[in-house]
Amino acid sequence: MDTQVKSNPEPAEEQQQDKIKIAEDFKNQANEYFKKQDYDNAINFYTQAIEANPNSAIYYGNRSFAYLKLEWFGYALKDATAAIELDKNYIKGYYRRASAHMSLGKFKEALRDFELVTKIRPNDKDAKLKFVECNKIVRKLAFEKAIAVEDKRKNIAETINLEAMTIENDYKGPKIDEESKITLDFMKELMDLYKKQGTLHRKYAYKILLDIKSFFMSQPSLVDITIEPNKKFTVCGDIHGQFYDLMNIFELNGLPSEDNPYLFNGDFVDRGSFSVECIFTLFGFKLLFPNHFFMSRGNHESSTMNEMYGFHGEVKAKYSAQMSELFNEVYNWLPLAHCLNQKILVMHGGLFSTDGVTLDDIRKVDRNRQPPEEGLMCDLLWSDPQHQNGRAPSRRGVGCQFGPDVTKAFLELNKLDYIIRSHEVKNEGYEVAHDGKCITVFSAPNYCDTMDNKGAFINLNGSDLTPKFTTYVAVPHPDVKAMAYADAFYCI
The missing domain is CATH 3.60.21.10 (Metallo-dependent phosphatases)
Structure with missing residues (x-):
């Protein structure tokens, strides 16, 4: 008579550790593809890392960066936001989201992200510099918009002699x-x-x-x-x-x-x-x-x-x-x-x-x-x-x-x-x-x-x-x- 041996299931904690290890392996493979500028494969492996462990802000942040490289700004924006929601102190998430906003011409939204970074890290000189530079762009655009409203007849071609x-x-x-x-x-x-x-x-x-x-x-x-x-x-x-x-x-x-x-x-x-x-x-x-x-x-x-x-x-x-x-x-x-x-x-x-x-x-x-x-x-x-x-x-x-x-x-x-x-x-x-x-x-x-x-x-x-x-x-x-x-x- 055959007997069936029942195996005890792994504890939930061990299963989670296994998933985290699998996710890290996928992330490491993705990073290698990213270094080779093979962004499609990098995205594929970052996605698998996220599926194995959806609680890591880094995976979303890295995939957002790969999306930026492919000029998929909508996807980059979504991933950067997901990273920030997982970790409010994940600085790269704010940088990625700011980059996506800027690429879409949404400089005011980018400025808000840089401002948040300066609040999280008040001594971060790079964050302060980017906040100042983005603020200049926002002010410049507002000024140009005001000038355009005042003088709709402005035409560079007519000024050329x-x-x-x-x-x-x-x-x-x-x-x-x-x-x-x-x-x-x-x-x-x-x-x-x-x-x-x-x-x-x-x-x-x-x-x-x-x-x-x-x-x-x-x-x-x-x-x-x-x-x-x-x-x-x-x-x-x-x-x-x-x-x-x-x-x-x-x-x-x-x-x-x-x-x-x-x-x-x-x-x-x-x-x-x-x-x-x-x-x-x-x-x-x-x-x-x-x-x-x-x-x-x-x-x-x-x-x-x-x-x-x-x-x-x-x-x-x-x-x-x-x-x-x-x-x-x-x-x-x-x-x-x-x-x-x-x-x-x-x-x-x-x-x-x-x-x-x-x-x-x-x-x-x-x-x-x-x-x-x-x-x-x-x-x-x-x-x-x-x-x-x-x-x-x-x-x-x-x-x-x-x-x-x-x-x-x-x-x-x-x-x-x-x-x-x-x-x-x-x-x-x-x-x-x-x-x-x-x-x-x-x-x-x-x-x-x-x-x-x-x-x-x-x-x-x-x-x-x-x-x-x-x-x-x-x-x-x-x-x-x-x-x-x-x-x-x-x-x-």
Whole structure:
């Protein structure tokens, strides 16, 4: 006769100790991935640590930091708050939450977190410094808002006097011809100048900005593009100030021309430290080929993003604060989306927080402003696809996440075939999702000199509009690191 031996269950305390040990093992693995800048795997293991032991503020704080690295500010904010709720004295939780708030342009909320840190640690010099710096930003924004209310007619473009700007005798760079039009020779000279780390004369730089602003002001928020049968059309994603990789795209795919049209889908600047070179190259080609070169606004074509991620600092270093303000005016007029052959909608971010949005609704968007925190314009710049059906709050904290069913309904309503968007780093430079109806393209390889991703662009043929992908790796660039012009205060 068999006998069954019953084992005594482990005491609850021992079980808890085992869970804590398992959680620590997961955390240690996550930390190793974090050190390697593999943030996706780091998040995966921090999540497992939290599941094993949900009572550790450190796990939430670490995962929040990893989310910040991926620019998932909404998730970072949620985790930092969870860490603080577990441990009111967990200083890094306040720092993480402040960083998330700042990245979302919520400086008053960030200031409150820094103030709490100074109360918890009144002798912490770093906390005091960050409180003072954040307070300066809040005061500055309040002052600028008051000035804007007092003078709504303020227009930097109208204050620029090109005739008063003289060309020094020792200037050896490209010049705009007497007819005041950009030529192909000018563009080739400009790119050669930039490859040698030269600087375009400020008179020509200002002229490009004034001309491009006038052009964009004449454009609708949704631009319709016709690709002729058997003609090639190229769509590129984020460039993010990586000028030498932009040059590589032109090496691989040919220079823009009437026979080789391009659409660059937002986020031309920030992060990479050659953003000035990128934007003037792109604006120059837009002026040279206005009907065969297109640019969509990205979420980084905004004052808040540019202050934090380096572009404004770079413009001020290479030109002036006045030019930095003029860029804000120009970006406000960038189109928000493009429709190719009435079949493909291209936008930087994604689809919408509400059903029933039509192409005509996009055409009617008043875009001459800084990006709002909600609505159609916000979603076009910020939203991301998700694998599951329905919608969810954005992991970025702005816009929404939309599923395959949302994409399908939008395409059916507007009689479209698929959408192309950018906005997210992809290991291969692109991703096809939602049953082939939602394509992501990202054109900045080894993003921020750290991500080791490939870049990609899409070639379309007007006859069938079937996407064909070209991928490439990063090329060498001068020893100027990403974020070199960003204010260190924003990089907590």
